[in-house]
Amino acid sequence: MNAPVTPPAALPPLFLDVTDFEREAQAKLPAMSWSYLSGGASDELTLRWNRESYDRLRLRPRALVDVSQLDPSITLLGRRHSFPLLLAPAAYQGLTHPEADLATVRGANAADVTLVASTFSSHTIEDIAAQAARPLWLQLYIQRDREFTRALIRRAEKSGCEAVVVTVDTPVLGPRNRELRARFSLPPGVERANLRGVANAGGAHRSTEGAIYSALLDPSLTWKDIAWLKAQTSLPILLKGILNPDDAVRAAEAGVAGIIVSNHGARNLDTEPATIDALPEVVAKVGGRLPILVDGGIRRGTDILKALALGANAVLIGRPYLYGLAVDGSAGVTRVINILRREFEMAMAVCGRTSIAEIDATVLWR
Numbered sequence: 001m002n003a004p005v006t007p008p009a010a011l012p013p014l015f016l017d018v019t020d021f022e023r024e025a026q027a028k029l030p031a032m033s034w035s036y037l038s039g040g041a042s043d044e045l046t047l048r049w050n051r052e053s054y055d056r057l058r059l060r061p062r063a064l065v066d067v068s069q070l071d072p073s074i075t076l077l078g079r080r081h082s083f084p085l086l087l088a089p090a091a092y093q094g095l096t097h098p099e100a101d102l103a104t105v106r107g108a109n110a111a112d113v114t115l116v117a118s119t120f121s122s123h124t125i126e127d128i129a130a131q132a133a134r135p136l137w138l139q140l141y142i143q144r145d146r147e148f149t150r151a152l153i154r155r156a157e158k159s160g161c162e163a164v165v166v167t168v169d170t171p172v173l174g175p176r177n178r179e180l181r182a183r184f185s186l187p188p189g190v191e192r193a194n195l196r197g198v199a200n201a202g203g204a205h206r207s208t209e210g211a212i213y214s215a216l217l218d219p220s221l222t223w224k225d226i227a228w229l230k231a232q233t234s235l236p237i238l239l240k241g242i243l244n245p246d247d248a249v250r251a252a253e254a255g256v257a258g259i260i261v262s263n264h265g266a267r268n269l270d271t272e273p274a275t276i277d278a279l280p281e282v283v284a285k286v287g288g289r290l291p292i293l294v295d296g297g298i299r300r301g302t303d304i305l306k307a308l309a310l311g312a313n314a315v316l317i318g319r320p321y322l323y324g325l326a327v328d329g330s331a332g333v334t335r336v337i338n339i340l341r342r343e344f345e346m347a348m349a350v351c352g353r354t355s356i357a358e359i360d361a362t363v364l365w366r
């Protein structure tokens with residue numbers, strides 16, 4: 001009689017794509033942190049569309065091209081990036097990992113990628129910069145206290161930041177009901193480190209019942225404030241959260257250094273379009289006048305190729321690297337970036353493109 005077949009020992013789970021990290025992050029994180037990280041506004045329709053619109057785009061392979069040498073590097077605002085991807089600003093990373101933004105910057109830089117540090121980071125911009133191997137960009141929520149804002153820009157300059165990214169799509173936070181249902185509040189130990197000493201820093205970020213405004217956002221911001229900001233610093237200023245092509249034209253006229261087509265990861269206004277659907281009209285209006293970046297829903301290297309095909313100069317990811325951070329700290333951030341890089345390079349190769357300059361709309365199957 002044959003010996004019974006020994007069942008194979010349980011194999012450790014593989015982390016092959018962003019979805020694997022997402023699943024594990026959800027299993028690992030407390031419900032409140034998960035709801036903050038994963039949620040969108042209202043019915044989360046835009047959150048779904050941010051993904052579905054990428055899935056609907058199809059790629060056009062090209063055969064018999066020598067793709068034995070690939071160069072996925074770009075130059076953005078005078079600096080070389082080995083891959084057209086940056087990490088989007090994310091507040092309150094202390095909810096995701098004890099080392100928070102410090103792990104993120106180490107993980108990003110180990111993969112040769114730039115981090116855009118949030119105004120609401122869990123560590124100060126100085127502390128994040130001290131761990132950085134590549135210059136940071138600072139994301140700015142202009143505070144009602146303009147003196148504080150001016151001081152934060154000075155601190156960013158001193159820390160070697162190379163750009164200021166002003167978020168312009170958040171006069172108020174959207175109805176983030178998933179967060180509210182999970183009773184979102186900042187646990188002890190997770191602070192807004194950059195805001196130490198600011199009068200309203202301890203105030204509620206979330207609006208209280210009956211109110212729509214946040215103590216930490218200025219709902220009176222206008223284009224005049226962008227002009228004011230430009231006068232405060234010689235650093236390049238990018239506007240993050242441009243979706244309306246008319247706003248893109250105003251941004252170009254205002255002389256900013258770049259725009260980020262973003263719907264804030266679908267967290268503020270439900271039923272606005274997917275960013276990849278808004279991108280072509282923005283590119284048609286201002287393409288070539290200033291760098292255009294895009295974020296929202298990018299989960300695959302093929303998504304990056306599609307965004308570039310539609311005219312983006314580079315992309316940013318938010319939740320994917322936070323999943324990596326939740327699962328494995330700085331190493332998880334590096335792994336998520338490297339997975340996207342590998343998928344992107346594979347897609348470049350099969351589509352017969354050896355450099356970023358060769359990626360245009362003919363990469364898409366229309």
Ligand SMILES: Cc1cc2nc3c(=O)[nH]c(=O)nc-3n(C[C@H](O)[C@H](O)[C@H](O)COP(=O)(O)O)c2cc1C
Nearest residue numbers: 037088089090091118167264265296297317318319
């Ligand atoms: C947990 C979390 C926190 C965020 N915090 C900020 C922030 O502090 N400032 C900001 O401009 N955008 C913030 N965003 C939006 C991201 O910068 C980015 O636009 C968005 O996450 C991109 O979509 P994706 O998550 O689908 O990649 C946050 C997003 C998430 C998921």
